[in-house]
Amino acid sequence: MREVRGALAEVRGAWETAGAQFVKWRREPVVVQSVRSAAAATIAYVVAVRLSPEPAPLTAPLTALLVVQVTLYATLTTGIRRVNSVLAGVIIAIGFSVLVGLTWWSLALLILASLAVGHLVRVSEFVPEVAISAMLVLGVTRVGDTAWARVLETLIGAVVGLGCNLLFAPPVWVGAAGESIEDLARRVRQLLLRMGEEAAGRTPVAHATARLHEARRLDHDIVEVDAALKQAEDSLRLNPRVREGLLHRVVLRTGLDTLEICTVVLRVLARSLTDLAKAREPEPLFEAQTGAAVEQLLSEVADAVVSFAVLVTTDVSVSAESAESRLAAELTTAAATRDKLAGLLLEEVQRDARQWQLHGAVLTEVNRILDELDTEHRSRRLLEELDRCTREQRESWPRITRLRRRLHVPRQLRRKRNRRPAS
Known part of the structure; x- marks a missing residue:
């Protein structure tokens, strides 16, 4: 049995x-x-x-x-x-x-x-x-x-x-594009975690160089995600099953742009850590307390990157609000750790100022990633992109724009508008 x-x-x-x-x-x-x-x-x-x-x-x-x-x-x-x-x-x-x-x-x-x-x-x-x-x-x-x-x-x-x-209506490829964006964010997270673990101890130059090559390979991942996003944007156009297709396209596109900027900054960060490993070999990159702060900061930034990707690819308003709250909390925690790391780096530079440029570069590059992930910065970026796309549509199709305005404006409101110039 x-x-x-x-x-x-x-x-x-x-x-x-x-x-x-x-x-x-x-x-x-x-x-x-x-x-x-x-x-x-x-x-x-x-x-x-x-x-x-x-x-x-x-x-x-x-x-x-x-x-x-x-x-x-x-x-x-x-x-x-x-x-x-x-x-x-x-x-x-x-x-x-x-x-x-x-x-x-x-x-x-x-x-x-x-x-x-x-x-x-x-x-x-x-x-x-x-x-x-x-x-x-x-x-x-x-x-x-x-x-x-x-x-x-x-x-x-x-x-x-x-x-x-x-x-046979073709599928909307927003889900596939969202999965590609989240996969890219997870790869960025894994790289940040490895860089943080190595920065906390004695990092051989070969390991730091390997992390630099991984950061450079992220460019190929960006190309693949961009292709998936273009397919999703085409599936939203002229699709009767989709409402607010422009908003979906802008949200995904601006989210990918932000992740692309983060990968560029991450590549620069990996180069700074590689140069620091060459300059301080065989010594550790940072002192014990400073290295632990660097590891903690990169771990918090890695979590914020994934939360940002989840926020970008979330459609339901309740889930989006929770994702935004989680991202804001993680950014606040990372900002506090960054301030703590800034104080530790200042003390370390005062004791030994040989690599102060590289120490400052590491702090600056992490700060740039946090600025790109900031929710207020993203809101401004979304509004600017929506205004630009709407303006381009009005300029490309002026007759359709005038027809939409007439169809969307109620009759009573149109009558009031027509009476005002006469009065």
Whole structure:
């Protein structure tokens, strides 16, 4: 009986593991993109077989494959550019077929003209598609029929690709971007803890140099988080399921900017500790009491970095308030430890002033990280970024801005505004 129960428990655990893995795969951008693209391409081919005069209308699935993206915003923009590129190539091919036909020199002129027109119509990455469409249409005998068939297949692929994203709404990738930001904060925390432990004792130059290399590798992590954040920003645009998409984008973007500044300062801090290790070898970096204060301060700063990341990626207002309170308390504690460390460093410099520049640099760099994490500084940064984004939207779309104002302002209030100038 026990063996049966054990076997059932193992099976249940295997099913739970498989279910968790399946949920993880569903959230993977590569899996979502592959399934969505394959389905859209297949549907586009089935529709094109019935509507297109061509025996093998492969342009439709090719267009759907290129149009369908992970986010709705990318799908819309890609579909428009794709259709424009094909139409431009078809028009150029029709003109060349009427005037000169297909020869080696007309093919060269056709390619040059297509690439030039592609840049003029601003189809971005689909500039080669203009030349490809023109060559395929010019190389057949019945130019007119093939040209319109290619246009029809392109429209079918674009419509099917757009319909797939409208019917099966793409996910909002804010959660994935938030996880990337929190992972980056945890890596920063681990590095700060290791630096603090080594600063409290006798640190070999090789260890300090290794910490410097780790701080430099954080730049690659910033690039990966930035890519995830760009995908999240695209998923928030033109998404009917999202309210206050601009606010979400600004909160995440400013949070990543702050962490990026902290990583830069952390790299400078690691360089200062490395120079201090070279200058004081084989002695400890600091005296015993001062080293303990440095370790405590870096530990408190590490906790504040993680709390800041949690605050940035938290949506619920209650959780955000608790995260902000925790961050404020940790920053207050770290500021007190910083003041204590400043006094200890002053006493140490008065006794031995050989490395006073490096001691002052360590204190200054930690202070910069605390200033970047400060809640008031973040509030000002958010307001400035929101004002800038709102101003750019008003300048880019003045008519839409005026329409929104009219729709959001109540009728009675509009009547009062209209009466005031008359009075």
